[in-house]
Structure formats: C-alpha cells, structure tokens
Amino acid sequence: MSAYHPYAEMGKTCRTRVIEEKKIVWPSLIRTTSGDKALVIRVLGKNDIGTAAELWRMSYPEVYGSIHEWILFPEEYEGRVALKENWESDSKDRMYAMILGEEADTKKIVFATMLTKFDMNLQVEASFIAIHPDYRQGKGGVRIWSELSAFYEWMKDTGAEYITVFCETWHNITQYIWFKRMGWKIAGIFPGSYTRWCGDRNEYRGCTVHFYRLINDGGAYSTKPEEWQLIPEIRKLWDCLEEINKQSEEEISVD
Numbered sequence: 057m058s059a060y061h062p063y064a065e066m067g068k069t070c071r072t073r074v075i076e077e078k079k080i081v082w083p084s085l086i087r088t089t090s091g092d093k094a095l096v097i098r099v100l101g102k103n104d105i106g107t108a109a110e111l112w113r114m115s116y117p118e119v120y121g122s123i124h125e126w127i128l129f130p131e132e133y134e135g136r137v138a139l140k141e142n143w144e145s146d147s148k149d150r151m152y153a154m155i156l157g158e159e160a161d162t163k164k165i166v167f168a169t170m171l172t173k174f175d176m177n178l179q180v181e182a183s184f185i186a187i188h189p190d191y192r193q194g195k196g197g198v199r200i201w202s203e204l205s206a207f208y209e210w211m212k213d214t215g216a217e218y219i220t221v222f223c224e225t226w227h228n229i230t231q232y233i234w235f236k237r238m239g240w241k242i243a244g245i246f247p248g249s250y251t252r253w254c255g256d257r258n259e260y261r262g263c264t265v266h267f268y269r270l271i272n273d274g275g276a277y278s279t280k281p282e283e284w285q286l287i288p289e290i291r292k293l294w295d296c297l298e299e300i301n302k303q304s305e306e307e308i309s310v311d
C-alpha cells in the first residue's frame with residue numbers, strides 16, 4: 057500500500073496499531089442456571105438444528121424473505137453455523153453461532169440467540185434473540201434479562217472489541233433491556249433497514265434501533281469526536297445522542 061495515502065491524517069485521538077490477522081473465536085459454552093426451573097445454556101449441536109429452526113419459525117417468522125431467512129430452514133444451517141461436534145474448527149471458521157436455552161427437566165428448547173461475527177472488524181453482532189411464545193414474560197423461569205447478562209460476559213471472551221445489536225420496533229422490550237439494563241449506547245434509528253414478513257406472501261421494510269458497545273481494547277483504538285469532520289446538523293445530532301446515551305444504565309459490566 058506504500059504508493060497510496062489516506063485522505064487525512066486520522067487516529068490522532070486514539071491508539072493505532074500494526075494491522076495483523078484479526079480473528080473472532082466463538083468460546084464454547086455449557087452452563088446450567090440455578091433455581092427450580094433450571095436451564096441448560098449451550099451451543100448448537102447437529103441434533104438441535106430441526107428444533108432450532110422450528111423455534112425461529114414460531115418466534116421470529118418476520119425474517120421470512122429477508123437476508124436472514126436461512127435461520128428458518130434446517131437445511132441451511134450446515135456450513136454456516138458453528139456446531140458443537142466440529143467446535144475446534146467451526147468456532148474459528150463459521151460466521152454464525154447459536155446459543156440455545158434448554159429446560160433441564162423436559163429438554164425443550166425454549167430460547168435461542170443467533171450471533172454473527174465479522175473477523176476483520178473484530179465485531180460480533182447479536183443478530184437475533186427469541187423466546188418460545190409459551191415461555192415469555194418469565195413463564196417457566198425463562199427470564200431473558202438474567203440469561204443475557206451472563207451471555208454478554210461470553211461475548212467479551214470472543215476477542216471482539218465492537219459489539220452491536222439491532223432491535224426491532226414491533227415492541228420495545230429489547231430496546232429497554234439493551235439501553236436501561238445492559239448499558240449499551242444508541243448508534244441510531246434505521247428506518248426501512250430490513251425487509252420483514254407480514255403474513256401470506258407479503259413483506260414491508262421495518263425499522264430497527266441499533267446499539268453498540270466497545271469492549272476489550274475497542275475504545276482505545278476508536279477515534280474521538282474531536283477529530284470527526286461533521287456538518288453542524290450532524291454535530292447537533294451527535295450531541296443529542298450523547299446526552300441521551302448518558303441515561304443508558306448498566307446493571308452488569310462487560311468491559
């Protein structure tokens with residue numbers, strides 16, 4: 057690249073580093089929650105694929121017809137999602153990981169999350185989370201909040217330095233959790249961001265609210281607002297966002 061140069065000298069308000077191989081590695085996970093309705097939290101295995109796809113169809117059918125519709129179809133999983141049986145290689149090579157919550161006594165899969173990694177950006181996106189409709193609002197002891205708090209400790213162990221999530225706007229439950237309980241910052245509101253199914257063969261473009269968090273050394277390598285070139289209207293938007301983001305509360309720390 058020595059024949060070329062960047063538009064402006066940047067990285068003056070943060071650390072810079074030599075570009076080396078960047079890799080996210082999915083940490084393995086198996087954990088049993090305490091309490092009388094114990095849940096086993098674990099990564100996806102080959103035998104879970106059919107059940108997981110059915111859980112997504114029951115819980116998140118809106119992705120039908122979208123770039124993420126593969127989560128609804130078992131035949132699309134192999135080659136994409138890291139599987140317990142091939143963990144040694146899949147944890148490095150597969151772009152997606154799924155974590156399942158299984159009722160210890162009935163063995164029923166009652167919630168799932170799907171994560172996407174972007175190695176060269178040291179980024180993990182918490183793409184989807186869903187609880188089976190029969191287990192929502194804490195029924196059967198499934199409380200999304202207590203599961204998520206442990207789960208973000210796990211994200212830190214992937215080696216990621218930028219973690220992101222987008223929350224749908226057909227309810228505000230996840231916005232509340234990520235903002236008021238997880239302490240993540242609002243990145244922006246994305247009207248029309250993803251196509252979403254609305255029944256029969258029909259779709260619309262939904263609006264998602266995006267959140268982020270810099271973990272591990274991510275903050276140290278990120279430029280600060282002092283060196284951003286922003287037009288006045290966007291500077292105003294940033295100031296407003298910062299003011300609102302001060303209200304983001306954290307009941308658990310991941311960095």
Ligand SMILES: CC(C)(COP(=O)(O)OP(=O)(O)OC[C@H]1O[C@@H](n2cnc3c(N)ncnc32)[C@H](O)[C@@H]1OP(=O)(O)O)[C@@H](O)C(=O)NCCC(=O)NCCS
Pocket residue numbers: 115116185186187188191192193194199200201222223224228229230232233
């Ligand atoms: C999103 C989903 C996982 C949430 O699970 P749920 O069981 O319905 O969530 P709850 O209603 O129990 O809310 C979770 C917690 O947040 C609190 N909460 C949620 N929204 C709130 C709000 N606007 N203000 C205050 N508290 C709020 C609840 O009181 C609850 O607190 P608790 O755990 O301390 O009792 C579930 O509804 C689901 O699978 N939906 C379909 C798929 C989906 O929409 N996924 C997310 C897309 S972004």
